[in-house]
Amino acid sequence: MALNTLFFSLGVLECFMIFTACTYNVALNKPAYQVNPYISYTLSSDTFDASNAVDGLKTDLNGLHGQCTLSDINITSAIWWVNLTKIFNIHDIKIYYRTDNVAWDSNNGNTGRFLGFSLYVSNTTERSKGKLCFKDTSFTRGTIPPVFTVTCPVQGQYVIYYNERLPGVVYPNGYSYYAYLDLCEVEVHACPDGFHGEHCLNQCNDTCVGCNIISGLCDNGCYPGWRGNYCHEKCKNNTYGQDCSLHCGHCSEFESCNHINGSCMNGCGDGYKRETCTEKCNFGYYGYGCRDQCSTFCKASRDCDHVTGFCIDGCKSGWQGDDCLEVSKVVDCERTWKPEFQGVLGIFCITLIITCVLIAYIIITRVKNARQKEAERIQCTKSEKNIEGNLTLTIDHGSLERKYDDLGMSTDVETYDVAY
Structure with a gap:
């Protein structure tokens, strides 16, 4: 791994010095796999292994000499892929076909095997979930090149080669009867991180999360604090952060905040605190830096506005002013003697009413008793007279x-x- 990194660094340095392409082969010696590999009863299985197509060897394009990968015979679909081990900004893909080291023309028996092939780039081993980079619909046995290169500016981890000869499908003249996979080398060229353009010589904006390797557009978005197709514009209109979606706090003198982290460069305006000035002062404090204490003479002690210090519900008795720090010059009748007088008057009236009721009751009771006694006395007198007469x-x-x-x-x- 360290050796590959060294070669990459030297390659990038060299491409800048001589102004040649800055791409590098990210498929070299990466894990590879094929479905239905060729089975030989006389040669080792390593002779046709899928990894032969990414070993960097392409001096001998004879399929039986150990530098190519071959598929089995009489199959209807051939699949091979390489795992780049991480997602790369792919620039182009180059394929070296099996030629058996003879003239590559319509008389070469291998040419018909490659017609109709497809190339995919995916983040999984399933080609249907990836992007189709190329599908051959026009090559013939006389026009297909022995070394094929296609530009494919996509991001992906897997490069998949696929060909098929399905039953019941009529294929053009020159196509082989079965599907084959005879690849001697597959190179996947990618731009180094942060570069784009035809030869990967242009540097992406460092404010891009990742730019398009062809156009340089920031396809994957911008880092916090930046906006625009190339992420070269700062957030504006008092916004900051990822996608400029957050609003600045209450910075001092109504200044705009830092476009990346939202911090207020010159502190907070009255009534706010923290780096982003989005938090109000704690209860009982107000003003610049939240250093001033609210008045204890507020109606609810120290309950004041976090910006002005004005008491929320007015002052306690004997105090006045917005911040309740002035001694009252005139007693507020409404708030002092009147409620107390009304209370005393109410108690007096209730007591008076109860007393009157009691006196009336006593008088009525006594009158009633007196009348009753007088009636009894008269009755007694009448009884005595009757007795005396008789x-x-x-x-x-x-x-x-x-x-x-x-x-x-x-x-x-x-x-x-x-x-x-």
Whole structure:
């Protein structure tokens, strides 16, 4: 890995010095795989291994000499891919076909095997989830080149070669009957990170997350604080951060904040704190730097506006002013004696009413009792008179005459009513 990095660094330096292409082969010695590899009963399986197509060897293009990868015979689809181990900004792909080291023309039996092939770049081993870089629809046995190069400005981790000869499909003249995979070398050239253009000589804006390797456009967006197709414009209109989607806080003197992190260069305006000046002062504090304490004479102690220091619900009794720091010169009747007077008056009235009710009750009760006693007395008097009229004593005259005779008194007796 260290050796590859050294070669890459030297290659980039050399391309700048001589102004040649700055691409490099990112497929070299990377993991490769093929479906239906060729099986030989006389030669080692390594002779046709999928890795032969990325070993950097292409001096001998004979399929049986160990520098090419071959697929099995009589198959309907041939698939090979290389894993670049990470996503690269791919510039172009170059393929060296198996020629068997003989003239490459319509008489070469290998030419028909490559007709109709496809190249994909994907982030998985499934070509359907990737991008089609090339699909042959026009080559013939006489026109297909032995070394094929296609520009494919995409990002991806897997480069997939695919060909097919499906049953029931009529293919053009010259196409082989079965599908084959006879590749001697596949090179995937990528721009170094941060470069773009025809030969990867142009440097991307360092404010790009990753630029298009052909146009230099920032296809993957900008770093926080930057905007525009090339990410060369700072955030504006008091915005900052990723995609300029955040709004600046309350910076001092209404200044704009840092377009990247939102910090206020000259501190916060009154009533705000922290680097971005988006937080209000803590309860009980206000003003520049949140250094001033709210008045304890606010109606709710130290409950004031975080910017001005004005008490939210007014002042306690005896204090006045927006910040409740002035002693009242005139007592506020509404807030001092009036409520107390009304309270005392109310208690007095209630007491008076209760007292009057009690006195009235006592008077009514006494009058009622007196009337009742007078009625009883009158009743008693009437009863006595009745008794007196009815009690009359009758004297026996014969008895009185005898007694008087015995006494030698006159017998002329008068009858008296004796009343008791």
